[in-house]
Amino acid sequence: MIVTFQQLKNEFERILLARGVSKQKAEACATMFAQTTESGVYSHGINRFPRFIQQLEAGDIKPEAEPKKILSLGAIELSNIVEKCTTLGTIFKAIRFTTCFNNIAVVY
16 A cells, blocks of 8 residues: 555644644644655654554653753753653754744754
8 A cells, every 4th residue: 555645644643633732743743753754764753653652642742741941052952851751852843943944844
């Protein structure tokens, strides 16, 4: 079965929305999972998604949590994402970079 990028993204988003993730965060997460799958990094794409959902359902990931800046050193910022590991850290980083670079998404 061949699945298009959009079909995969839509399914990821549907599953996240069904688990109470906000529309904005569900869309960002779904895009990131679909992009990493499309790029061939399956360990952080489609193969990671079931574990991500398990962590979400277990409460290990709290999608409503917001990162708080702890320290700012010019272009480098430290937040509580590392401390608590319960926020959608990569998503917040991507959103932050997107904002900083005038809508050019930088994902690492």
